[in-house]
Amino acid sequence: MFHLKPAAGAAAFAISASVSALAATPALAAENLRFAIGWPPGSSAEASTQHFADVAAEESGGDLQVKVYPLSLLNFLESTSGVRDGVADLTTVLTPYFITEFPEMNYATELASLAELEDGDPARNVMAYNGALMEYIFFDCPDCQAELEAQNHVYLTGSGSQSYFLQCTRPVSSVEDLQGLRVRAGGAFWARWATAMGATAVSMSINETFEGLSQGVVDCVAASAPELTNFGFIDVVTDMTPGVPGGSFVSGVAQMNRERWGEMSEANKVALLKASAALSAQGVYSYYEVGNANMAMAREKGVAIHEPSAELVEKTKAWIQADAEALGATYAERFGLKDAEAKLAKLRELMAKWSGLTAGVETEAQLRRIYWDNLHSKIDVATYGQ
Template sequence: MYNFQFGAGSMKRILAAAGVTAALMGSAKAETFTYGAYMAPSHPFHDRALEPLIEDFEADPAIEFNIRLISGGQLLGARESLEGVKNRLADLTFVVPVYNRTELPEINFFFQHIAFGPNVVAGTGAMLEAMYLNCPECIENYTAHNTVPLATGSGGQYHIYCKDPVESVEDMQGRKVRAVGAHARFVQLMGATPLNLPANEGVTAIQRGTLDCIIGPLAWMTSFGYVDTAPHILTVPMGYPKGLGLMVMNQDRWSNLSDESRAAVLSHMGELSARATIDAYLKPDEELLSQAEELNLHPNAGDGSFEPLFATFSETEKSELLRAASESGVQNPKALMAKMDELYEKWVVIAEETAADIELVGAAYQREIFDKLDPSSFGIK
C-alpha cells in the first residue's frame, strides 16, 4: 500500500476525483461543466491542484458553474483532450502540448524548451508571462481550435527510472525509453531508443517487454503505477516541460459567461498554476524519495556521466529547438526565446522572495500575469 498524503484527503475531494458532480456537494450553480482528464484519479494534480480549485469555485458566488471531474481517461485520453474540448465532449481538460504539435506550435515550443530555467518557479513565471502577455500567437493556437487556455504550468523535473538498474550512460545504451519531444533527442544521445507513448501506457509496455525505462516526473510513479515496474531511479535532474494546459476551456462556454464570472475565474488561475507546478509535481518527488525503502525503490545519483552529457545537450538544444520550431510553424521562435531569457532574470528575483511557498508564488503569478488579462476580451469569440 502506498502511503502518500496527496492533499487534505477530504471526502469531498475523494468524491470529486471519482467523478461525482461537485454541485451535489456544494452551493447551487446555474450549470455544471465537465472536466475530462486523462490522468488516473490518484494523480496528485487532482488532489493538490484541481480539487482545491473546484472547492474555491463552489464558494465564489461570482462564478456561474461548478466542475465535475471525470478522470482516468474515461472521457478523454491524452491525445484527444484538445479535440474533445473543441467539440464539447467535455467543457474543460488538461492539455499536453506535445500531443498537439500541429495545432499548438507556439505552446509546444515552451514544452520542448526543457533545459530553460533551472529554477522551476522562475522558469514557469517567465513562460507564463511570455505566453499570456507577449505572444498573441500562443493564445491563438488555442482559440483557433475553439478553446481557451485559462491556466498553464510546468511539470516536475524529469528523471530516468527503469525496470533494471541504471548508473551510467553506458547502462542506457540499447534500452527502449518512453520519451517525447526534446527528451527523445536526449535519449538518443545516450545511445537509447525513444518511444513516443502516453505516460499511462508505459506500465503495460514494460510488462510486455517492449519498454525498459521512462523519462518523466517522479509523480508518475504512483499515479501510473511505475513503483512496481520501474523501481530503479536515477536522481539526476534532466529538465522539465513547460506549457502544460492545466485548465483549457471550450471557447463557446467561456464566451457565454458574464464578464463578472470570467473575471472571477481568472482571479483563481495564478494559484492553480502555482499549486500544479509546485504541489502536484515538485513536492511528490521529495516525498516519494523519502519513502524509497518502504516502497522498495532503488534511487541512485549515477556515476557522474549523465551531468556532462545533459550539459552538452543543453548547449546544443537551443539551435535544434529553433530549427524544429521554424519547421513546425512557430512564427518567430528567436524572439520568443529571447523574451523568455529576458523575463527569466526578472522572475529569478521574484522567486528568491517567494521560494516555493504556494501562496506567495500564486500571488506573484496572479499579480504579474493573470490580473493583466481583460475578462471582457481575453479568449472571447
C-alpha cells in the first residue's frame, strides 16, 4: 500500500531538496510512454497533453519520451479499462463516465459546484477547486486511493474546465424557457440540475454531442466555452446563456497504469510529477484563455448571448447549496460512501484555502508553481502508487 507525506516546515525543505536531487540523478533506462486522450487532434486539450510530454522530456534530460494519441488509441469511454489493461500507459479519465468505478472521486468532483458560491469570476474559481480536489485526492482521501488501486491506476494530476453554461439551438434565459428542454448533461450534477429546473437530461458522449445538436436530438448542451471549438459546437449553436447551470468538469487529467508507474525510476517519477503540475496549470489556464477567445468568436459569428433571469440565477444557487448537502446521502445509498459530512466539510475547507492560494494568479507559470509547491512536490515517490 502507498503512503503520502504532506510536508510542512523543515520536512517540506527536506522533501524539496530530495526531489531536486532525484531530478538531477541520471536515469538508468529510457522510458517510452503512450498517453491516450479522448479529445480530437487540434484541440486545446491535445496541446496541453503535448506540453506534459515536452516537460517530462525536459525534466528527465530526454529520458522520458511521451507520445500523445488524441482520439485514436482510446476514446473517453475506453480510458479506464485501456490504462487498467495496459493498452495505454496514461490517460485522462472523466470520472463522471465511470461513477461505479470511482464513486469517491465522483463525489468530490460533483462538489466542484461549490466554486459557484464563491465570490469572484466563476471562470477563474476552477483554478482553486482544481487545487482543492488534487490535495483532497493526494492527501485526504484514502478511499479515493483505494478505488484507484482497484482499477490499477495511479492518480498523477487533475485539471478542470471553466464553469459550464447553456449552449443551445434556441433562446433560453428563464425557468419557463427550460421546461421540457432536452439538455445534454455530461455528468450527474448537470442531469440533476436540468431535472430540478424542469428540463429533460439527456446522456450521450461528448464525442456524439455535435451530431445530437445538429439533428435536434438535444436542444442544449451544458458545456464550458472551450468546447465551442474543441468539439465544434460553435458551428451549430445559435444561443448561449452564461451563468447557468455552473459547475466545472474537474477530473483526473493524468492517470497512469500502476505496473508501469512501479517500473519507473524515482527520478523519472519526479519528472512525471513536474510534468503533471505543468499539465494541470496549462490545462486550467489555457481553458481560461481559450474560453475568453471563444466567447469573442461566438459574438462575431452572431451567436446570441442571453443573461439568465434573476429568478433562474437565484433558483440555481439555492439548488447548488441544497444539492451539495444532499449529495452525500445519495452516494451513501448507491455506493456505500461513508462520512459524507466530514468529506464535504474537508472539501469546503480546502476550497477556502485554495481560493486564497490562487487569488491574484495572472499567469500559467504562477499557477504551475503553486500546484508544484503545494501538491506534487510533497508526494513520496518511493511509496506512492505502490
